[in-house]
Amino acid sequence: MSVLRRAVAVPVVASFAVIVLAACATGSGGSAVPFGAAEPALPSGEVVGQGTVLEADGEAQLCLGPVADSYPPQCSGIPLDGWSWDGVDGSESSNGVTWGAYVVQGTYDGSTLTVTAPPILLALYDPMPMPDPTGGEPGSGDEATLADAQDSLADRLGTDYVSSSIDNGYLWVDVVWDDGSYQDAADREFGEKVVVVRSALREAA
Known part of the structure; x- marks a missing residue:
């Protein structure tokens, strides 16, 4: 961070x-x-997180907190395993960085979130x-x-x-x-x- x-x-x-x-x-x-x-126990099932997915140099991460106001944006978050932009709307790219705001579902091992379902555009998400x-x-x-x-x-x-x-x-x-x-x-x-x-x-x- x-x-x-x-x-x-x-x-x-x-x-x-x-x-x-x-x-x-x-x-x-x-x-x-x-x-x-x-030391919180790891979640026993799948979890969801909402924030900015940012990929640079081939490494994707989910930023759950504030994002630096720059272009392209900058942030530091949870590494994403299994992330793909294929079929995903709402992303932008600049200077080798691709990003967008999504809800991501997956399994969390304490350091990495492994994606298990297609992401949802954050703008279309209606959370509890x-x-x-x-x-x-x-x-x-x-x-x-x-x-x-x-x-x-x-x-x-x-x-x-x-x-x-x-x-x-x-x-x-x-x-x-x-x-x-x-x-x-x-x-x-x-x-x-x-x-x-x-x-x-x-x-x-």
């Missing part, structure tokens, strides 16, 4: 480490797994709405703590990190895939009603 990630200053990482240690020391019984160190786990209630996080946590997310989550934002007292964190493990770890570390983790890949219906 080198194009999209922000650089993290050393003082921020240091101060955030103090927060992590304090949270682990005061969390509810047992040895808490710090957020970012959790994602439920709001907060119920619209404000979170309990203060702006300074949430901002410090956000600044270190790319380093803590590595390639699982997609994007994040702060809103209504919550730090909203989008990851490639979560079976609930990241959310549980975030609740243990920060307390409930502070961090909301959303999985960009969702189980196929």
